[in-house]
Amino acid sequence: MASRLEAATKQYGVCLLISETVVANLTKSSLRDSCRKLDRVTVKGSAEPMLLYTYDMPFLQKDLKGSPQVYKSLFEAAIDNYIIGNWTESSKKLNQCIQMWPTDRPATLIAKYMASHNNVVPAAWKGYRELTEK
Template identity: 30%
Template sequence: MSYTVLGDAVNLASRLEGAAKQYGVEIVISEYTRELVPEYACRELDRVRVKGRTQPVVMFEPLGLASDLDAEQNAELIEYEEALRAYRRQDWNPAEAGFQRLRERQPDHRLYALYLERLATLRAEPPPVDWDGVFNLETK
């Protein structure tokens, strides 16, 4: 006998797991899982549409228990959230400056480079007026 799991949650988990490498993180959780673990500090990675779904989902990277984060980690998280908000407002200069500062402190963190690459693309090819800041994940 062989067992398997099926359903929307399983498909979503598979898509998010496949995105982890693209964002340079080990673990990705959805907004639904995030709601179930309020004691954990999580970095919002992106709002994405995954293959097979029309509604966007918010992806997070769990960072550990919120009570275990030190002052430097909390400061980095706050700075990242500010840069991400600027990015979503299409306020490219503060977004770029924020991601650049983060990347200078952590040059190996793929997430910061990813957003800097996106910003360069968005500057070259501005999004439509009704842009929702959602990225379409094309790969599994």
């Protein structure tokens, strides 16, 4: 699993991807609160969907316009809408995120994924997507 997550960091353009299991087991709430929900996926070799998180390092947020906390809330609301299949609302929120932080690759990645489906949730959508790249 670790090697799959490490490989996926390139797709998301982040330094660190963290599984929901690791985030849930962080003992300090301040550490959990510092992790941003990115996506819900299955990885090659596993049929069980999992939430992916990252830790946004402050020194990498130099071009973020606004508060990191406001951005995280907006981004996670977009991801929650994406997961439940409300892609219209998710797309609006992700576009706001991209305006606030143009170099945030996860926002662009999810927005492009939805755009590849014309921002219409696929009929077979189960609330996650399959990561097929190694």
